[in-house]
Amino acid sequence: MSRAQRIYMDYAATTPVDPRVADSMIPWLTERFGNPASSSHPYGWDAEEAVDQARRQVASLVGAEPREIVWTSGATEAINLALKGAAQFYQSKGRHIITVRTEHKAVIDTCLALQDEGFEVTFLDVLPSGLIDPQAFEQAIRPDTILASVMLVNNEIGVIQDVQALGAICRKHKVLFHVDAAQATGKVAINLQEWPVDLMSMSAHKTYGPKGIGALYIRRKPAVRLKAQIHGGGHERGFRSGTLATHQIVGMGRAFELAAQEMDTDNQRITALRDRLWAGLQQIPDLYLNGTFDERVPHNLNISVDHIEGEALMMALTDLAVSSGSACTSASLEPSYVLTALGRSDQLAHSSLRLSLGRFTTEQDIDDTIAAIGRVVEQLRAISPLWSESASEPFTQ
Amino acid sequence: MRYGDAVMEHFLRPRHVGVMNSSDADVGTGEAGSYQTGALIRIQLKVSEQGQIQESCFKAYGCGCTIAAASFAAQWLQDRSLEQAAQFSSTDVQQALELPPVKVHCALLVQEAVQAAVASVQNKGAF
Numbered sequence: 166m167s168r169a170q171r172i173y174m175d176y177a178a179t180t181p182v183d184p185r186v187a188d189s190m191i192p193w194l195t196e197r198f199g200n201p202a203s204s205s206h207p208y209g210w211d212a213e214e215a216v217d218q219a220r221r222q223v224a225s226l227v228g229a230e231p232r233e234i235v236w237t238s239g240a241t242e243a244i245n246l247a248l249k250g251a252a253q254f255y256q257s258k259g260r261h262i263i264t265v266r267t268e269h270k271a272v273i274d275t276c277l278a279l280q281d282e283g284f285e286v287t288f289l290d291v292l293p294s295g296l297i298d299p300q301a302f303e304q305a306i307r308p309d310t311i312l313a314s315v316m317l318v319n320n321e322i323g324v325i326q327d328v329q330a331l332g333a334i335c336r337k338h339k340v341l342f343h344v345d346a347a348q349a350t351g352k353v354a355i356n357l358q359e360w361p362v363d364l365m366s367m368s369a370h371k372t373y374g375p376k377g378i379g380a381l382y383i384r385r386k387p388a389v390r391l392k393a394q395i396h397g398g399g400h401e402r403g404f405r406s407g408t409l410a411t412h413q414i415v416g417m418g419r420a421f422e423l424a425a426q427e428m429d430t431d432n433q434r435i436t437a438l439r440d441r442l443w444a445g446l447q448q449i450p451d452l453y454l455n456g457t458f459d460e461r462v463p464h465n466l467n468i469s470v471d472h473i474e475g476e477a478l479m480m481a482l483t484d485l486a487v488s489s490g491s492a493c494t495s496a497s498l499e500p501s502y503v504l505t506a507l508g509r510s511d512q513l514a515h516s517s518l519r520l521s522l523g524r525f526t527t528e529q530d531i532d533d534t535i536a537a538i539g540r541v542v543e544q545l546r547a548i549s550p551l552w553s554e555s556a557s558e559p560f561t562q
Numbered sequence: 563m564r565y566g567d568a569v570m571e572h573f574l575r576p577r578h579v580g581v582m583n584s585s586d587a588d589v590g591t592g593e594a595g596s597y598q599t600g601a602l603i604r605i606q607l608k609v610s611e612q613g614q615i616q617e618s619c620f621k622a623y624g625c626g627c628t629i630a631a632a633s634f635a636a637q638w639l640q641d642r643s644l645e646q647a648a649q650f651s652s653t654d655v656q657q658a659l660e661l662p663p664v665k666v667h668c669a670l671l672v673q674e675a676v677q678a679a680v681a682s683v684q685n686k687g688a689f
Contacts, residue, residue: 472623474600480565480573480626500600515600548579548629550604550621551597 172530172537175486176371176523177320177348177465182416183373183524189419190375193412201409202400212411219418223380226421227346227365228356235381235401236414240347241271243366243381244314246405247343248275250391251312251364252284255341259309263340265289265297265316266506272314272345285309293508294457295324303334312341317349321490321503321519322456323465325353332361341389347371347379351424352432352462357382363389369413373524374420378413381405427524435522436463438531442520445535449542455504455517466520469504469513470542472551478518481541485534490517565626566660572630577637580619582606590683594674601628601668603675605635609683613644620675627668631655635672644683650676 173181193215201216203209220231237243252262264276266288276286287305292298297315306313313335315326328344335342343364346355351372357365365382369375383389383404397406443466446452451471467490470478475489490501500514509517520534546552565573584591588609595601601624608617618639622632634655639647652669655661661669 472597474624474628476563476625477573477629480570483574510598511600512597545629548576548621549623550593550602551623 171484171486172533173486174520174522174526174530174534175488176526177323177519177521178488179370179376180373180523181525182370182375183420183423185423186374186416186420190412190416193415197411199411201411202398212409215411215415216409219414222418222422222425223367226350226355226425227367227382228358228360229382230385233357233382233385235383235404236409237366237379237381237405238377239370239379240345240366240368241379242405243368243379244269244271244343244345245275246381246391246394247364247366247383248272248312248314249279249394250404251341251343251389252279252282253392254390255311256284259307259311260284261287261307261310263287263289263302263305263310263313265291265314267291267295267319267321267503268314268316269320269345269347271347272316276314291506294460295319295322295455295503295507296457296460297326297331299327299330299334302331303338306334306338306340310338310340312343314343314345316345316347317353317355318346318462319456319503320348321501322467322507323348323462323521324456325349325460325462327460328362329360335363336361348462350421351428352464354428357384364391369417369420372420372424375413375416378410378417380417431524432463435524435526438522438526438528439463439466441528442466442522442531442535445531446538449539452542453513455507455509455513464522466522467504467517468520469509469517470538471513471516472549473516473542473545475515475517477545478516478538478541481545482537485537488519488521490514490519563662563664565630565662568634568659569627569630569661572633572659573626576620576629576633578619578633578640579621579636580606581621582608582617582619587686588683590679590681590686592675592678592680592682594671594678595624595628597623600624601671603628603632603672605632605639605672605675605679607639607644607647607679607683609644615639615642615644615647624671625665625668627659627661627665628671630659631661631668631672632675634658635676639676644680647676648680 199208199212201212224231347368368379453469455467504514590607620632620636652673655669
């Protein structure tokens with residue numbers, strides 16, 4: 166099969182740029198190439214207006230004010246700015262940070278870097294559902310806690326944390342609250358005017374926008390202060406210097422505008438596709454869902470297929486683009502830390518497969534996926550010494 | 563990870579998948595790895611009175627390279643002598659399948675399974 170015929174089931178890794186988004190970006194590369202910071206001529210004014218419009222579009226999707234949005238190169242940079250910036254600015258108040266074991270590496274590694282700077286970090290466990298126990302979260306808060314960071318939608322298992330409840334706990338204890346929303350925009354309705362969230366990181370390329378652009382929401386009332394991490398020119402009100410990438414920003418704005426317009430219909434359609442997929446997959450014996458089914462975006466199914474290793478499953482699914490939490494797919498040779506944090510055995514973590522659906526997934530894709538997985542599971546189990554041995558051949562494990 | 567054609571060929575069309583009765587006097591069975599660690603290979607050999615391997619088969623649980631390595635070994639063992647089988651080395655597997663460095667453990671695992679299979683049939687005393 167040619168590359169073009171492959172079925173893309175890895176929207177959680179990245180999404181294609183929506184053609185409408187790509188169209189909106191092109192003029193800003195060629196004719197309308199001005200620097201938004203050039204305040205002395207129309208080239209600059211034109212670009213500045215485009216950036217302002219994109220800022221309104223992004224703010225509008227998440228219920229923020231445009232002035233609360235700061236452009237970054239992506240969610241990883243936004244997270245670095247939020248966590249390092251807040252920790253360094255408020256360190257005289259305390260040096261304790263709370264986050265969760267199932268966070269994305271962008272948060273985990275940034276917290277580890279802060280640990281090296283002398284901050285103390287608590288990595289909270291999650292329940293077998295993948296959700297945080299709010300009581301355990303509150304109990305982790307100490308007098309010297311200055312910051313907590315929780316992701317809204319998990320990148321591996323798609324579960325939705327109750328950030329409104331966790332944010333309320335943070336407010337009560339005067340702890341700053343950062344939310345990583347990289348996997349959530351366009352999937353979960355977000356309203357920062359009402360949500361007790363101080364900082365929120367976003368990415369364009371998980372929401373049908375281009376790679377290389379993201380944004381950080383920084384609350385203005387009450388104002389959150391951050392120590393800048395990138396210096397040089399004082400762009401973005403000093404939070405993040407560097408010439409703005411107008412075309413990328415326009416693309417993110419348009420992508421978020423489309424997300425706002427189409428989220429409800431997209432979610433409805435994707436839920437129906439996910440239900441069809443899950444019904445089909447449940448016909449396979451010894452197949453498990455990782456993470457809760459209920460508090461979850463419809464775009465994600467993370468399954469473990471017992472007695473088959475995940476990378477082998479992925480390799481055998483030659484027409485399907487998917488991800489696995491298997492150790493063999495990672496350089497560390499450790500199985501997914503997210504799945505083991507749920508209390509999944511190493512064996513089941515090794516045998517996991519992440520299927521993520523999106524705007525361009527079709528019913529045919531779903532049916533072909535079910536058929537392909539069913540066929541490959543049967544083939545690999547026939548090879549597996551752990552599966553249905555003949556009665557004459559007992560092997561101890 | 564992207565693998566070479568040899569790995570994909572053995573992985574997608576594995577040779578000599580099967581099971582023999584391990585209690586037969588002329589069958590040697592060797593296992594290496596475990597379910598818990600994510601890779602398990604079983605190699606079985608049927609040996610003639612002259613010490614020639616008449617048949618070999620494998621079963622494997624693990625990543626694509628583990629399965630490819632086991633398939634390669636099961637094929638390699640066909641018509642070899644037990645003495646030759648005892649010399650089977652992970653380097654042969656690595657070179658034939660062009661395994662990347664991060665997958666060297668798959669070759670080591672199959673070597674261990676082959677050696678265990680040879681020892682198992684030798685321990686039965688018929689050779």
